[in-house]
Ligand SMILES: Nc1nc2c(ncn2[C@@H]2O[C@H](COP(=O)(O)OP(=O)(O)O)[C@@H](O)[C@H]2O)c(=O)[nH]1
């Protein structure tokens with residue numbers, strides 16, 4: 001081998017080693033960075049068919065879910081969120097979105113199966129279909145079930161009409177109300193629907209967002225919906241990491257423990 005060939009080979013070897021080193025260091029750094037992110041758990045609750053899977057996909061993948069299928073048991077997706085973005089306290093967190101399937105009127109055995117997903121919850125997104133009043137009414141039962149306040153000592157479910165606003169006023173788990181299928185509400189019905197959802201959000205002491213899960217523009221960066229969403233996640237993180245509030249977890253720590261025996265579909 002002549003000198004110039006040797007020189008070329010050595011140069012290539014050096015460049016290759018350098019690239020390998022840089023790439024590996026970057027991957028390792030990225031891996032450690034991701035693993036070290038703090039996380040919060042947010043439940044996504046609502047009747048079957050309201051658009052929970054579509055919503056979660058939009059929130060986590062920033063894409064429309066092309067072909068929603070039945071959610072079996074529970075599916076979890078993760079959104080990366082910048083807490084207090086643009087401030088000196090800015091920090092990145094994982095938001096785990098737990099899409100819990102099922103119907104709220106289910107037998108107690110199914111409910112107890114579902115209860116296993118309700119442990120250590122930091123926030124709840126209540127999803128209803130704006131074209132379906134029943135799905136809005138059922139949110140009272142969903143939230144009470146998740147907050148462990150749905151049964152009397154005899155295990156009888158509190159009916160919608162019996163719910164007590166105080167329960168939500170005292171609740172320290174942040175709630176967000178999301179109305180889907182806004183695109184399917186006719187122009188002339190919109191005021192009525194918005195009045196109805198405003199009452200609901202007042203009842204839950206929660207911010208509300210109404211959108212079309214099949215259109216990402218409803219959550220475009222800088223829009224009022226995106227700001228509300230970001231504020232909600234900031235609140236969840238604040239409660240979890242920056243508030244000394246023992247009552248935050250109280251309703252979950254004394255929950256009965258259930259064995260997870262079977263999965264179900266919604
Ligand atoms: N037009 C419209 N369709 C929606 C919207 N959200 C969900 N869908 C559709 O409603 C159906 C049920 O949605 P899915 O996400 O599976 O509901 P889930 O059972 O609550 O998870 C699917 O066909 C979705 O494409 C929406 O905002 N607008």
Ligand SMILES: [Mg+2]
Nearest residue numbers: 052053070071
């Ligand atoms: Mg689903």
